[in-house]
Amino acid sequence: MTENIQVLLVEDESVLAAIVKESLEKRGFHISIANNGVEGWGMFKAMKPDVCVIDVMMPRKDGFSLVADIRLVDDEVPLIFLTARTQTEDVLKGLELGADDYLKKPFSMEELILRLKALVRRRVEKVPVLVAKEFLIGEFLFYPQQQELHYKSKIFGLSQREADLLLLLLQNKNQLLDRRIALTKLWGEDTPFTARSMDVYITRLRKFFKESSVVDIVNSRGQGYSLVEKH
Incomplete structure (x- = not known):
């Protein structure tokens, strides 16, 4: 599974970068190293990596x-x-910006490898899109393939993660979406970190639905979320 995975490692600690590169290459990953954020940005645009590890x-x-x-x-x-x-x-800021995972130093190389594999696997095994091309949610129209949520004259662009999460909520409309099921389907595991990550994406979706009083995402503490359409 690792043979064709292109990893961009952006790390200014040269010794650590060399250790990570050597360890990952032994397991079949292809690693490119950038020594700072400016160099990392240039390399990202040039190589289009499968996954990025960023200090x-x-x-x-x-x-x-x-x-x-x-x-x-x-x-x-x-x-x-x-x-x-x-x-x-810092963790929340990273998640809000769009990070998928977070490892603190010092870290286990095996843990990094497992997380890399999980992230790439989830990208390949995307949540299936429902047959319908559009969904009516109160006063909103949701276009999953375009990753767009329309409200009157406004169009909100959604990230892939936001669109996938909204689809799951729609599949359980007016019912409880179990946290564990959602975390396993979208993040591959139910951990405190992935739970915080999902909470951030729920907050993002709620901001869109605040445009109307008809739709809301209700939190059942410790259990999950419900997409509720009020009548």
Whole structure:
């Protein structure tokens, strides 16, 4: 599975970068290294990697800025933050910018490998799109293939993760979407990290639905979420 995976590692600690490169290449990954965020941005545009591992604290352009730029042009490529910063606010900021995962230093090489494989596997095994090309949700029209949510004259572009999560909520419309089921289908595992990640995407979707009082996403604490259409 790893033979054709192109990994862009953006890390300014040369010794750590060399260790990660050697370890991953032994397992069949193809690794390209950028020493700072500016170099990483240039290499991302040139090589279109399958997955990116990005340090937060870097000279010239930090990891947060790099991820923000990447998400402007690519909603799907998996992104992992690799950093010594472990404060909750940093994790949430990374998720809000579009990161898929977060590893703190020092980390286990095996854990990094498992997360890389999981992220790439989930990109290949996308949540199936429902047969319908559009869905009416209250006053909204949802176009899953275009990843767009329309409300009157407004058009909201959704990321792949947002569109996939909204599809799951629609499949369970006016019913409870179990957290564990959603996390397993979209993130591949039910962990505190993936749970926080899903909460961030739920918050994003709620912002769109605040345009109307007819649709809401209701939280059942510890159990899951329900997409509710009020009549």
